[in-house]
Amino acid sequence: MVILQVNGSAHPVDLDSDVPLLWVLRDELRLTGTKYGCGVAQCGACTVLLDGRAMRSCAAPAAGLEGRSIVTIEGASGKVAEAVQDAWRRLDVAQCGYCQSGQIMSAIALLSEIPQPKDTDIDAAMAGNVCRCATYVRIRAAIHDAARTVRS
């Protein structure tokens, strides 16, 4: 039995030793906003916040995460998260939308660390998140937009 702290609550779960966090979130806790895209930390669709930093949940064994703070898209909250989600909606970033939970979690992590990111900061923080619809133009614009909202 392992107790995971997800979105502010404690979730006791029985785990196989190697099951990645992604599948615990999806199959055990039914938090399906976090997506499977590659299973090898190459695409970022599974991005969640671990102690406030972006992490690929598909390649991280859940058993090692006891006591850490895990936040998924369902638990995204606060000024930065709201600014990001609001910017995403106003700019209509999403197309198919499948990768966008991961994109948004990476953007929240970026703005939490660097409130006024330059394009190079955005490149560095977002390069691990693939969007096959190629919504990247709007992702970049929405991050700048959210940064302005947070600043004001």
Added chain:
Amino acid sequence: MLTRRRFLGSSALAGAALLIGFRIDPRPAAAADEALEPNAFVRIAPDNSVTIIGKHIEMGQGSYTGLATILAEELDADWSQIRVEPAPANAERYNNLLWGPMQGTGGSTAMANSWEQLRRAGATARAVLVAAAARDWGVPASEITVDRGVVSHAPSGRRATFGDLVPRAKGLVPPAQVALKDPKDFKLVGKKLPRLDGKAKTDGSAQFTLDVSLPGMLTALIARPPLFGATVKSVEETATRRVKGVTHVVRVPSGVAVVATSFWAARKGREALRVTWDEGGAERRGSDDLYAQYRALARRPGKVARRDGDPEAGFRRAAKIVEAYYEFPYLAHAPMETLDAVIRLGPDGCEVWAGSQIPTVDQQVVARVLGLSPAKVRINTMLAGGSFGRRATPNGDVAGEVAAIAKAIGGDKPVKLVWAREDDLQGGRYRPLYVHRLRAGLDARGDIVAWEHRIVGQSITKGTLFESATIKNGIDTTSVEGASSPYAMPNLSVDLHTTDVGVPVLWWRSVGSSHTAFSTETFLDEVAHAANRDPLDLRRALLLKHPRHLAALDLAADKAGFREPLPPGRARGIGLHESFGSVVAQIAEVSLRPDGLPKVERVTCAVDCGTAINPDIVRAQMEGGIGYGLAAAMWSEITLVKGRVQQRNFDTYRPLRITEMPAVDVHIVPTGAAPTGVGEPGVPPIAPAVANALFHLTGQRVHKLPFARLAAAGTRTI
């Protein structure tokens, strides 16, 4: 969208009668029997909600928002009262009008085939509401106006919402004839309306097939053959059965299915499985073998697809002949959501959840596998996490697999089939590998007097239910569409060799234009250079009879400042192409990466797609089409060595990342014509535009895609 808790709660309670059509909006829909349904496409409820029934799948292209806009326009509804739900599989009510008796989304047809239909549906619904108000208020219908969801009679000052009128409108017979709006009176069409799925796709609540969860549901993965055409010889499953959570190991036509209580257990179970394959009938050729065989074929004439004038005579009198061979690799679609489907068998039929582009096919395939009549197969169309053509299989591959698994395990529990990313990239149904040979004859003045475009590759539709509609006189139109079009050449031929290879193929966003645009547009630049002509001027001279192409090209060139000087190390290139009725011109501004590959700095795009129903979605589709096309141009190739696919995941099948995405400016050609498509036409021009720019930087022509092969071959010339 149903919340997770409500979703699970209703699942548990509703049992066999469960209906899990998803909704875009969290507000509960009114019971159907209280609502007004004036036709198959709209339901107006007493709570004043207006639900549009979307016959085309939403896979990112904005179809739901576009469909709703068309209908809401003629209904004079307020955008805030609009919701969308997917249509059930019903080919009589919801067929694609351009496809005949089949319900489906593809070929960038959603708006084009719905424009008249949904305008009429909206106007009919409006007429019913107006008639109800006229009768209720005792006033002439002609004095009633409707604006943003409010029905008014100015002389008497009476007003009602749609919801108020629903009880009074029930039972009224919709009129057979309705007047449609003058486009100058449009209030929603042509405006930037927010996407109806925007909120659900930013808070994690959007429901894709992968997110469907049913009581007792099992998850399945299939061990698939390492070679296309190999079959199962024997299975050693002892280790698999020892994996905690594995419940079944069953043979299905496409391999061996491992079924378990979770994805992870199924995955581990599949890893432990030992399958011996019979590779006797398998395809063993590699990409290099195919390129060599296709190049040899390209030296001989193929079946004639198009012939204008007398090309042989033109070549005989040419003062100069330019020739080039092109190589295009197999491409995977690689949507972010891998293929998946859920099935539940009941005592009297079954229910399927899938993000399929062709529900009619899925319905028939599942019915056939399970021995049911198609009417007993209920299809719930989910949001699709991308598709790019992959979810439009003529044989309903994924639905057939999940049905076969359910049948094999006895059907006592719902099953979700998931393709892992490795299955997606290695499991076939690729854009075919092609070789093109182009030749042009120039006279002494540099005019093009002969032009020959030869294509070698597999047919996408041969042997499928689309064969009769697409293969004429031995020519698969999807193999040659867009070739050397639309330029005015006096003596032109397009011919085709159709090959037989055991690699399953499929349409890939923009289909034939995904390769024909590249060879046409880059070879034209090459010919312009050989003739000492300016590539823009030459195109303009060859397009005099094509005003839409000319207008799009001029708009893109003007907005890009095509004639203005660039800083050193930068160059511009042109790509122009018509596909699916839309014309797109792109000017790429390119610099060089340290490895000699192109870095695309900026793309200026002009699109003529007829009436732009939602200009912001048109822009988004151009931006996305450019990114998708650029990913393929830069990096993508599925390669085979002795029949084995070499790529397994996104580390080897490299996608485009944000660091490689250019700035994009999109300009829409103003036109009052009926809408055409935007899902695909943004893709074809980008690769040739970049290649043409690259030539100006390096002096090197690109004849093989992806560009990454340039660096790999060490052929950089700078």
